[in-house]
Amino acid sequence: MPSFSETSNLFSIAEARIKQIEHLGLGLTLPAVNQLRYVACHLLRFDRSESEKEKQEELRKANNHCERAIYDAVETGIIYCLEELREFQKDYKLVGITDIVPSYLDIRAKANEVSRYI
Numbered sequence: 676m677p678s679f680s681e682t683s684n685l686f687s688i689a690e691a692r693i694k695q696i697e698h699l700g701l702g703l704t705l706p707a708v709n710q711l712r713y714v715a716c717h718l719l720r721f722d723r724s725e726s727e728k729e730k731q732e733e734l735r736k737a738n739n740h741c742e743r744a745i746y747d748a749v750e751t752g753i754i755y756c757l758e759e760l761r762e763f764q765k766d767y768k769l770v771g772i773t774d775i776v777p778s779y780l781d782i783r784a785k786a787n788e789v790s791r792y793i
Contacts, residue, residue: 677734679721685741686714692748696755704751710744713737753789760786 689711696704714737721733760782772779 676731677738679734682714682718682734682737682741685738685745686711689714689741689744689748692745692752696748696751699752699755701751701755704748707744707747707751710740710747713740714744750793753793757786757790757793 689707693704693707693711696707717733717737717740721730721737724730724733776782
């Protein structure tokens, strides 16, 4: 059973992830912010609910939207970083990067894996 403090914790995590995306210079990630709007709706319904069963269902829904907001924000950040890496590769395609960044091949392998995952 979800608790209000769990929802509060998830909301804080989502808010922090959205803030990280803002600091990357991408502005607000609307899908993630939209999910937090839904969290607010479910918390208001939670407050108005009379039965414990309804309250628990509203908290569950609020938690789901918090988790989705986290996912949406993180996905936006990952896509941004992958694009930055692509630009880097384009700009430095004639330079031997592994001499300067010995783990570059590992970084590329992880980026490819993440790209396939997304």
